[in-house]
Amino acid sequence: MSFKSLHQDAFVLDSHCDTPSALMNGADLSKRLRKGHFDFIRMKDGGLDAVFFAIYTSGKLDPDAATRRALQLIARTYDAVEANSDKVAFALNAQDALKNKEMGLGSVFLGMENGAPIQKDLSLLRLFYDMGIRYMTLSHAANNEICDSCAPKEKRWNGLSPFGIDVVKEMNRIGMLIDVSHISDESFYDVLKYSDKPVAATHSCCRAIANHPRNLTDQMIKDLAAQGGVVQINFYPAFLNDDYAVKFWPLCDAFDQAEAKFKRNPVKYREEFRKAEKAMFDIPRPSFTEVVDHIDHVVKLVGAEHVGIGSDYDGIEVTPEGLEGADKFPVITKELKKRGYSDNEVKMILGGNFLKLL
Secondary structure: OOHHHHHHHOOOEEEEEOHHHHHHOOOOOOOOOOOOOOOHHHHHHOOOOEEEEEEEOOOOOOHHHHHHHHHHHHHHHHHHHHHOOOOEEEOOOHHHHHHHHHOOOEEEEEEEEOOHHHOOOHHHHHHHHHOOEEEEEOOOOOOOOOEOEOOOOOOOOOOEOHHHHHHHHHHHHHOOEEEOOOEOHHHHHHHHHHOOOOOEEOOOOEOOOOOOOOOEOHHHHHHHHHOOOEEEEOOOHHHHOHHHHHHHHHHHHHHHHHHHHHHHOHHHHHHHHHHHHHHHHHOOOOEHHHHHHHHHHHHHHHOHHHEEEOOOEOOOOOOOEOOOOHHHOHHHHHHHHHOOOOHHHHHHHHHHHHHHHO
């Protein structure tokens, strides 16, 4: 089967996309957008059958503000799906997604990135599930009431909090998938200890290739897979390649500072922002082939049934060369076939593994 036919025949799923944040800034997903990585036109062009929209809240928000932000992001997503009912529909499970594909529609799932919006209340967890949230990333770049993040040096709980243990058990009970991306190594192992169900890393890479705490060690990959879990490879170039990361992080910090100034005063800081943006984008980026290098690494460790794709589109500043937007997904299929993967293995990696986990 040609890679084009294989891509069309497969169920292609992206387990992490931050486009709801773009919706808050007025993005119209019915059009091919010039900025950002995702819209419903490029979703179709890329043969993407399903996407998990991330309901992301910053760890800097207080609990009430985080809950409000999550509700706004969910509401904007509902509006966008309703306005594009000729292109997409919500999915709550694998059966919904397969049915939508048969009807010629893309599927939008909801995942929550950072558990802060549930505060310390399991009833809020259940309410968000009723709103459509089908996985929750327990923390983001800050420790919270559930567990420690991989980002801060100082840890609060040294793993899951007592409340976090209750959260894991309740997520198991109601059927919400646990996402271990962003959490500390100690939190990761506490999740495996207390979860009775397989878990996922919805947008993480391999630490053996790129030594960043956001990535998983070989042993973590093996232990996650041993419990039936899946590692969904992230597209963020700084998590793909160490040499790139050394050059990128200082320029990214400068860009973030310039962007904050620009938002406060666009006229005064426009030129500073443009220079910082150009400097960040001018350094050579890793190729899309390096995404497949990380897939290869997971396959060599635990087999093709434990890996997939979680792009982090619209949540990353830059993308790999060749994966500038959702319309570029077929290059992954082509590269997998080039490297000798069977049609069945390609289908598992493109979405079958995560669909099975659901």
